[in-house]
Amino acid sequence: MTLSLTSPLASVSGVGAAGDRALRAAGLVTVGDLLWHLPHRYEDRSNPRRIASLTQADAMVTVGGRLVQVAERRSWKRRLHVVEAMVDDGSGSLPIVWFNQRYVASTLREGARVWLYGALKPARSGWGLQLVAPEWEIEDEDSEPIHLGRIVPMYRRLGRLSGRRVRTLVARALEGLGVVSDPLAPMVPGELGVPPLGDALRAVHFPEQPTAQVGSMEPFFNDLAHRLTPAHRRLAFEELLALALVLERERGRRRGQRVPACTIKDEVRESARRVLPFRLTEAQKRALAEIVADLQRPFPMARLLQGDVGSGKTIVAALSALVVLASGHQVALLAPTELLAQQHHTTLTGLLGTTPFLPELLIGSLPVAEKRRVQDSLADGSAHFVVGTHALIEDAVMFGRLGLAIIDEQHRFGVAQRQALLEKGEAPHLLVMTATPIPRSLALSLYGDLDVSVLDEMPPGRTPVRTAVRDDAARAKLVEFVRREVTEGGQAYWVFPLIEESDTISARSIATHVRAVRQALPGVRVEVVHGRTPAAEREATMAAFSAGEIGVLCATTVIEVGVDVPNASVMVIENAERFGLAQLHQLRGRVGRGRRQSFCALLVGPECSEDARRRLELLAATTDGFRIAEEDFRLRGPGEFTGLRQWGRPEFLVASLWLHRGELESARALAASAASHGGLDAIASALSCPAGVGPAVSIG
Numbered sequence: 001m002t003l004s005l006t007s008p009l010a011s012v013s014g015v016g017a018a019g020d021r022a023l024r025a026a027g028l029v030t031v032g033d034l035l036w037h038l039p040h041r042y043e044d045r046s047n048p049r050r051i052a053s054l055t056q057a058d059a060m061v062t063v064g065g066r067l068v069q070v071a072e073r074r075s076w077k078r079r080l081h082v083v084e085a086m087v088d089d090g091s092g093s094l095p096i097v098w099f100n101q102r103y104v105a106s107t108l109r110e111g112a113r114v115w116l117y118g119a120l121k122p123a124r125s126g127w128g129l130q131l132v133a134p135e136w137e138i139e140d141e142d143s144e145p146i147h148l149g150r151i152v153p154m155y156r157r158l159g160r161l162s163g164r165r166v167r168t169l170v171a172r173a174l175e176g177l178g179v180v181s182d183p184l185a186p187m188v189p190g191e192l193g194v195p196p197l198g199d200a201l202r203a204v205h206f207p208e209q210p211t212a213q214v215g216s217m218e219p220f221f222n223d224l225a226h227r228l229t230p231a232h233r234r235l236a237f238e239e240l241l242a243l244a245l246v247l248e249r250e251r252g253r254r255r256g257q258r259v260p261a262c263t264i265k266d267e268v269r270e271s272a273r274r275v276l277p278f279r280l281t282e283a284q285k286r287a288l289a290e291i292v293a294d295l296q297r298p299f300p301m302a303r304l305l306q307g308d309v310g311s312g313k314t315i316v317a318a319l320s321a322l323v324v325l326a327s328g329h330q331v332a333l334l335a336p337t338e339l340l341a342q343q344h345h346t347t348l349t350g351l352l353g354t355t356p357f358l359p360e361l362l363i364g365s366l367p368v369a370e371k372r373r374v375q376d377s378l379a380d381g382s383a384h385f386v387v388g389t390h391a392l393i394e395d396a397v398m399f400g401r402l403g404l405a406i407i408d409e410q411h412r413f414g415v416a417q418r419q420a421l422l423e424k425g426e427a428p429h430l431l432v433m434t435a436t437p438i439p440r441s442l443a444l445s446l447y448g449d450l451d452v453s454v455l456d457e458m459p460p461g462r463t464p465v466r467t468a469v470r471d472d473a474a475r476a477k478l479v480e481f482v483r484r485e486v487t488e489g490g491q492a493y494w495v496f497p498l499i500e501e502s503d504t505i506s507a508r509s510i511a512t513h514v515r516a517v518r519q520a521l522p523g524v525r526v527e528v529v530h531g532r533t534p535a536a537e538r539e540a541t542m543a544a545f546s547a548g549e550i551g552v553l554c555a556t557t558v559i560e561v562g563v564d565v566p567n568a569s570v571m572v573i574e575n576a577e578r579f580g581l582a583q584l585h586q587l588r589g590r591v592g593r594g595r596r597q598s599f600c601a602l603l604v605g606p607e608c609s610e611d612a613r614r615r616l617e618l619l620a621a622t623t624d625g626f627r628i629a630e631e632d633f634r635l636r637g638p639g640e641f642t643g644l645r646q647w648g649r650p651e652f653l654v655a656s657l658w659l660h661r662g663e664l665e666s667a668r669a670l671a672a673s674a675a676s677h678g679g680l681d682a683i684a685s686a687l688s689c690p691a692g693v694g695p696a697v698s699i700g
Contacts, residue, residue, distance in 0.1 A: 001176065002176065002177075002178040003031050003173060003176040003177045003178065004031065004177070004178060004180075004181075005030065005031050005032030005035070005177075005180060005181075005688055006030050006031070006032060007030060007031045008029065008030060008031075009023050009024075009028060009029060009030060009031060009033070009034055009169075009173075011031075012031065012034075012169060012172055012173045012176065013172045013175075013176065014168065014169065014172055015169060018160070019161060019165075019169065022158060022159040022160050022161050023158065023161070023169075025159050026158040026159055027690075028158070031173050031177065032688055032690065033690050034169065034170060034173055035170065035173060035174070035177075035201045035205070036201075036235070036653055036654075036688075036689060036690050037155070037158075037166070037170075037653070038153075038204055038205070038232075038235075038653060038654055039153030039154050039155055039204070039205065040154060040155070040156055041154045041226070042151050042152065042153055042154060042207070042226060043117075043151070043152045043154055044151055044152075045062045045115075045117045045147075045148050045149060045150060045151070045152045046062070046149065046150045046151050047062065048062045048063055048064040048089075048115070048149065049061045049062065049063055050089060050091040050092075051063055051065070051087070051088070051089050051091050051092035051093065051094045052091035052092040053091075054094065054120060054129060055129075056120065057120050057121055057122050057129055058119060058120065058121070059119070059120050060117070060118065060119055060120075061117070061118070061120055061131075062115065062116070062117045062148060062149065063087060063089060063094060063115075063116050063117075063131070064089060064113070064114070064115050064116070064139070064148075064149065065087040065088050065089030065090070065094075065113070065114070066087065066088055066089075066111060066112070066113050066114075067085055067086070067087055067108060067109070067110050067111065067112050067113075067114060068086050068087070068088045068093065068110065068111075069084075069085055069086040069110060070083070070084075070085045070105060070108050070109065070110050071083070071084050071085070071105075072084070072102070072105040080099050080100055081099070081100050081101075081102050082097060082098070082099060083097070083098040083101060083102070083104045083105045084096065084097050085097075085108065087114065087116060087131075094129070094130065094131055095123060095128075095129075095130040095131070096116065096130065096131045096132075096134060097130055097131070097132055097133070098133050098134075099133060101133070104136075107138075108136065108138070112138055112139075113138070113139040114136050114137065114138055114139060115136065115137045115139060115145055115147075115148030115149045116131060116134040116135070116136050116148070117134055117135045117136075117147075117148050118131050118132060118133060118134025118135060119131070119132055119134075120132075135147055135148060135164070136148070137149070144206075146167060146168060146171045147164060147167060147168075150206070151206070151207050151208070152167070153167060153170070153205050153206065154167075155167055155170070170205050171205075171206070174201070174202055174205060174206070177198070177201075179198065180196070180197050180198030180201065182196045182197040182198065182688075183685070183686040184197065184238065184241075184683070184686040184687065184688070185197065187670060187683065187686065188234070188237065189666045189669075189670070191666075192233065192234075192237060192662070192663065192666060193230060194230045194231070194233050194234035194237065195230055195231060195234055196234075197234065197238075197688055199231070200230075200231040200232075200234035200235055201231075201235075202231075203229065203230075203231035204229070204231045204232055204235065204654075207229070207231070227654070227656060227659055227660075228659060232654060233660065233663055235653075235654040235655075235689070236652070236654045236655035236656070236659075236660040236663050237655075237660070237663040237666065237667055238687060238688065238689050239652050239653060239654055239655040239689050240652075240655050240660065240663050240664045240667040240668075241667040241670060241671060241683065241687065242687055242689055243667070244664075244667040244668050244670070244671035244672075245671050245674075245680055245683060245684055245687075247449040247671070248671045248672060248674070248675040248680060249675075249680060250449040251449055251675070252675060252680075254299060254300055254302055254427075254449075255299045256299070257299055257300055257426075257427040258298055258299060258427065259298065259299065259300050259403070259426070259427045259428070259429065260327070260328075260329070260403075261295070261296050261297065261298050261327075262295040262296055262323050262324055262326075262327040262329070262403070263296065263327055264292065264296070264323060265326065267326065268322060268323060268326040271322055271326065271354070271355050272319055272322060274354045274355075275318065275319065275322065275351050275352060275354070275355070276315070276319075277315075277351070278459070280312070280315070281311075281312060281455075281457045281458070281459055281460075282457060283307070283311070283312075283454070283455045283456055283457035284312050284315065284316050284455060284457075286453070287305060287307075287316050287453035287454070287455055288316050288319055288320065290303070290451070290453050291303060291305075291316070291320045291431065291453065292320070292323055294429070294451070295320070295323055295324060295404075295429060299427075300427045300428060300429050300430065301404075301429040301430060301431070301451075302429075302430045302432075302449060302450045302451065303430070303431055303432070303450055303451045303452070303453055304432045304433075304434070304450045304451070304452045304453070305317070305431060305432070305433045305434075305453050305455070306433070306434050306435075306436070306452065306453070306454055306455070307435065307454065307455025307456070308435065308455070308456075308458065308589070308623075308625035308626075309435045309585075309586065309588075309589025309590075309625070310458060310459070310462055310589060310592070310593060311435075311455035311456075311457065311458055311459070312455060312459050313433050313435070313455060314344065314347060314348075315351070316455070317333070317406050317408075317431060317433060318347075318348055318351050318352065320404070320406075320431060321333075321348075321357075321385060321404060321406065322352070322355065322357070324403045324404040324429065325355075325357040325384050325385060326357075327403070328401070328403075329401050329402070329403020329404065329428075330378070330381065330383070330384055330385070330386075330399050330400065330401055330402045330403055330404075330425075331384070331385045331386075331402075331403065331404045331405075331406065332385075332386050332387075332388070332392055332399070332402060332404070332405050332406065332421060332424070333348075333359075333385075333386070333387045333388070333406040333407075333408065334388065334389070334390075334392050334393070334405065334406065334407045334408065334413070334418075334421055335387065335388070335389055335408045335409070336389070336408070336409050336413065337389065337539075338363045338364065338365060338389055338535070338539050339539050339542050339543065339546075340408070340409070341361065341363050341387050341388055341389050342361065342363070343564060344387045344408065345359055345361040345387040348385070348387060352385070356384070357384045357385050358384075358385070359384075359385040359386060359387050360374045360377065360378070360383045360385065360386045360387070361374070361386070361387055361388065362374045362375070362378075362386050362387070362388035362389075362391050362392055362397070363388055363389050363391050364389060364390070364391045365536065365539070366391075371391070374386065375396055375397055375398070378397060378398065378399050378400070379398045379399070379400060380400060381399075381400030381401055390417065392421060392424075393417055393420040393421050393424075397424065398424065399424045399425055401425070402424050402425030402426075402428045403425065403428055403429060404428055404429045404430075404431065405421050405422055405424075405425070405428050405429070405430050405431070406431045406432075406433065407421070407430070407431070407432045407433065408433045409433070409434060409435065418432075430450075432450065435586065435589065436582055436586060436625075436629065456626065462592065463592065463597055463598070464592070464623045465571075465588055465591055465592040465598045465599065465600050465623065466597070466598070466599050466600070467588065467599075467600040467601075467602065467619060467620040468599075468600075468601055468602065468620055469576070469602045469604060469613065469616045469617055469620055470601055470602065470603055470604070471603075471604060472603065472604075472605065472606065474603075475603070478572065478601055478603070479517075479520045479521065481570070481599075482494075482521065482552065482570055482572065483520075483521055483524065485569055485570050485599075486521070486524050486551040486552065489567070489596075490567060490568070490569035490570060490596055491545065491548065491550070491551055491552070491553070491565065491567050491568045491569065491570070492551065492552045492553070492568065492569070492570035492571070492572065493552075493553050493555060493559060493568060493570070493571045493572065493587075493590055493591070494517055494552055494553065494554045494555070494572045494574070495554075495555055495556065495557065495559070495571070495572065495573045495574065495587055496508055496509055496510045496513065496554065496555070496556060496574045496575075497509075497556070497574060497575045497578045497579065498510070498556075499511060499530045499531065499532060499556060500512075505578075506605065506607055507574070507575040507578055507605065508574040508575055508605075510528055510530055510554055510555075510556065513574075514526065514528055514554045517552065517554060521551070521552060524551040524552055525549065525550050525551050525552070526550075526551065526552045526553075526554060527541050527544070527545070527550045527552075527553055527554070528541075528553075528554045528555070529541050529542060529553065529554075529555045529556075529558055529559065530555060530556040530558055531556060531558055533558075538558070541553070542559075545565060545568075546564075546565050548567055557579075557583065557587065559587070559590060564593055565590070565593065566593045566594030566595070567594055567596070568590060568591045568593070568594075568598075569591055569592075569594070569596040569597070569598045569599065570591060570598065570599050570600075570601070571587060571588055571590060571591045571598075571599070571600040571601070572600075572601045572603065573587060573600070573601070573602050573603060574603050575603065575604070575605050576602035576603060576604055576616055577604050577605065577608040577609070577612035577613070577615075577616065580632050581615060581618070581619055581628050581629075581631055581632035582625075582628060582629050582632040584602070584616075584619055585619065585625055585628045585629075587600075588600045588619075602616050602619070602620065604616065615631070618631060653689070653690075670683070671683070
């Protein structure tokens, strides 16, 4: 029976009823589903060693030869069933032993030619070597080997199906597979240099030989490098194209909505000039021009404004809001914490003080009467601008004419929360802001349905934070430095990776070490905030720190997105090796906001590896958030980098947003071209990747 990608897995030889149930439980229904279940790594079992050349124990080796002896016995002392054999390849013979694998004796017969792969160990007799519990495969002159004697794909277990069993089923599916239809082939850009679908599927499962090094990558058997083969890149392109189609459809959906266009009047320009407390940087001017152009279009804007800490996103957001407000619409700014919302409210009140659009504040801790007053004024349209927290998305909040939703520190919100704010209006414009610089390849995927503006220039006058990596031996000097800074009028953050000690994680905690900080800094007020601190207490402590009443604030990463404290000049981070680079850069951005020269000390524990130290040295050497983000993304992947799951993006089966940046660009270009002439459906029907690969949840 000739198989196709749509054939049910039950039609593959050897699957059986139990195997079919196990595969279905893993979400695999068709032959195509199984073939898109790729190996997670490969082992080179292709070069058998001559037995006479084997001299080193503990090496993993492949040998081939004829079985000259197979016997089984009981080891009553250890209650083991032992199968012993001897293989001879003409250059010598090698003993083999299996424990508690009785089926081996009933399957392997003397005289059979076999492949064997396993670890060489010293023989029990004390003389020579033996092969212990090796994988084996009987040579078959009529078929290619599957498990040995070649580059072997390694699969993760699927329920009750072992990796070896999965490998067997994949091999049988490929053996029965006929000519694979590939309607996508004419659309794949030729410059990618990738094979057609059928060849790609065969090559990713059973490659013929190791691929040479690609650039500076390690050889084929490195878990990442093997994904750069042409076959892997062909499948990655298809996955990324599936995502690009969803994003283009989202763009098309948004462009089908109609909103009253905002207009730029002379009074708006005059108000903007009065609002500006300083000259904009060229990056700010560019971003503002892109936003204003979007606001004048007849469909809703959806734009991401990303920039490093201190790059001036708030002033760009304020001027953007002014355009919408002057056109008769309402603006809402959503912040992740009450303290940050209050800071934005204070800043925007100062900036817009000469305009009729003073912002209201709506946060959970407001008195009920005040909260109701703000809600009523938003509903009847008398309130033009509101800054708030999750209180903005409560059912009781309604807008008369919401025109622009601004979301600050977007990664702190889930998809449903962002969508809830947008649904407060008919089709409001959306401006999403983040202080975490995002690599271009990730932005194209994670925010592919948004246009991106980048603030890659810092306002003049900001002094870079001096950063140093220090071992625990430098703690005494560091404490003295902090004491001197606080005595001279500065303030310090002291960040810990844990709230309490852990049995599984070797790192410092606030609960254990805050007392030592207090004892080392007599006369200095030291307070604590962390994720378990009651919200009201945390807000009060942060407010006191902002007011200069606290000298040292011991905290976890809850202060990563915090208030602007210009007086804070020192950031100490315990066990810095346990944080991601982007997170460390965010924490470092809490200082250096005033006139004082600021410092960041990255303390490392005794278990810090050389790789981790090199990573931290990179952070110490640069303040370029985009360079840091690229390195962090390369090391940790998108899930850890962004909290990807709350965006509804799945893990790809093949594609890597770091490795396959070229394929992502090509997929985006193809989808955009197809969208311009109504060809998205044709591409969608040509995809073979399993349903659900690459979907994206809309945020606007």
